[in-house]
Amino acid sequence: MLRVVPVVALLALWVWAFIDCLVTPEDEVRHLPKVVWVIVVLFFPLVGSIAWLVAGRDRTGARRGRVPWPSGPTAGYPEYERPKRPLAPDDDPEFLASLKRGNEQHEDMLKQWEADLRRREEELRRDGGHPEDGDRPGA
Structure with a gap:
């Protein structure tokens, strides 16, 4: 039994x-290509x-910007790790900036x-009248 453990x-x-x-x-694989690591682990077990x-393996999580072992209620759910987007267009700074640029362009026009x-x-004031005056009868 002691030899089996x-x-x-x-x-x-x-x-x-x-x-x-x-x-x-x-x-996340360091120092060698993944295929080489698989062969090393397969042929040299210990x-x-x-x-x-x-x-x-890179266990620091620095390459992905995560902690190596996430904890808490959102652990393991990547959708909670993504940056949040504004819910409504009026909360989105990019959208508001585009509206402001559009308004400025319209005002310039x-x-x-x-x-x-x-x-x-x-x-027309300098010329003394409307250009249509010459086309009217009686003018």
Whole structure:
């Protein structure tokens, strides 16, 4: 019985390290390509498993911006880890900025039209009448 415990522990460590190596995303694997880690763990059960646990996986979570073992009521739910978007358009600063830019463009266009209208009215006053006056009978 005493001889079976180390064998079972080694087998459990090997299976756990092998499965962990298989399911770990490529961007969390360090020092060697993932395929090489799988081969090392598969062919060298004790040394490969310990090497994988010590040096193979990035357990800091720094690459993804997460803690390695999330805790709390939202642990394991990636939708809660995403940045929040405003719920309504009037809460969205980008949307409000686009409205302000649109309003400024419309105001500039109206100012140009008003200036053009004033210029045309001034030209008509200088010329002494309406251009349609020459087309009217009796004028």
